Amino acid sequence: MVDIHSGICGSHMNGHVLSKKILGAEAKIDDDEWVKNRLEHLSLIKEKRLTSVCHGQLYQRRMARAYNKKVRPRNLEVGQLVLRCIRPHQVEAKGKFSPNWQGPFVVKKVLPNGALYLIDIEGKMAEMAINADVVKRYYV
Template sequence: MEISLKVHRTIHKKGTEQTPFSLIYGTEAVIPIKLVVPTKRIRSFDESSNEEGLRTNLDMLEECREIAAIREAINKQKISKYYDKRVKPMSFRIKDYVWCNNEASRAESTGKLGPNWEGPYKVIDTSAMGPYILAGINGERVPRTWHATNLKRCYT
């Protein structure tokens, strides 16, 4: 587990184009294998210039974090735009019949081969924000509201 965390902190992330280690400490990490097998960076190490470089990196750290935050926001906008193009908005009208997702209702698990949907229920009220109030076939209200993502149209 510890090794996988170290690897995660030293890999450049797509959203920020930085490593998590460099965003925290202001410099790139030297992984242990590079100490055993010397690289150009290790061979050209000079303690006095290293100290000066670390101070410069710490001075620039806040600016690097701001740039990473901007890059991450741009990346999130791209992902959101991609998602929004493909999402199909669902809406139901009053008196429509719907099925409710069994996992969302927190009903008792009926096992692997049990039903995934329960119902049918009838939509008795809705608001502009999206929650739906449902009632059973017998007219008894369901005790909570439901979001459209947890409902599926029932064709009766």
């Protein structure tokens, strides 16, 4: 070990050179064999990386399947009555005892991306589309 760490470079050599010197000193192998062994080790690293990527993808699919199993789709149709949630950042949210839902509204148009256009009972249309996640069905 003293012979390996001594010399011009000393301890300032990188890991590959140091491992080559150690392998050469212990096993007395030539450069061709060392290169062949090194390439075999590098190919094993690629295989391990690929297997870890595959396991990661399988884990993500399992988690997505478990999550999507519990999701209930909301099938809202034109003409249905809904209540709209009042968020804390809206003007209507005033105080602790204010209502959490506003409405009822009638669904005027359902967009394919999950957005809705609503009109109130008097027929006045809302100024913009809202997400279907902030409404719930209103049963009379």
